[in-house]
Amino acid sequence: MSKTLxxxxxxxxxxDYLNGEWCVEDRVLNRNNPDSPLARATKFSLQxxxxxxxxxxxxxxxxxxxxxxxxxxxxxxxxxxxQEETRALITRLRRSxxxxxxxxxxxxxxxxEIQLARPx
Numbered sequence: 001m002s003k004t005l006x007x008x009x010x011x012x013x014x015x016d017y018l019n020g021e022w023c024v025e026d027r028v029l030n031r032n033n034p035d036s037p038l039a040r041a042t043k044f045s046l047q048x049x050x051x052x053x054x055x056x057x058x059x060x061x062x063x064x065x066x067x068x069x070x071x072x073x074x075x076x077x078x079x080x081x082x083q084e085e086t087r088a089l090i091t092r093l094r095r096s097x098x099x100x101x102x103x104x105x106x107x108x109x110x111x112x113e114i115q116l117a118r119p120x
Contacts, residue, residue: 003098004097005094005095005096005102008094011073011074015048016048020045020118021120022044022046022102022116022117022118022120023116023120024044024115025103025116027115029111029112033110037053038084040055040058042054044116046064051080051081060083061081061082062079062080062081063079064079074090075090076088076090077090077106086109087108087109088108089107090104091107093105101117102117103115104116
């Protein structure tokens with residue numbers, strides 16, 4: 001990415017910062033099933049309430065929402081696909097000042113970590 005990215009305060013982050021096309025830049029699987037739609041994903045498309053997960057050999061649709069824990073107000077993504085439902089803690093969001101470039105780090109219940117970036 002050519003522009004400087006700045007950390008976003010996750011406790012104050014609006015949902016719409018997540019909308020758009022995100023490409024998978026890096027992934028650590030840990031205990032996750034390597035054949036699951038999220039483990040094979042190459043791109044995520046997040047539109048208000050709608051989720052599309054793209055892989056080389058398939059595309060899955062579902063829903064997403066952002067939830068916050070009551071104690072620390074940490075943001076989580078709730079992801080629901082036909083074959084898979086999970087939560088992912090948003091551990092970092094970085095954006096350029098114009099909002100055109102972003103980097104998002106997710107830590108899933110399974111131990112999988114994904115780093116997403118946009119634009120693709």
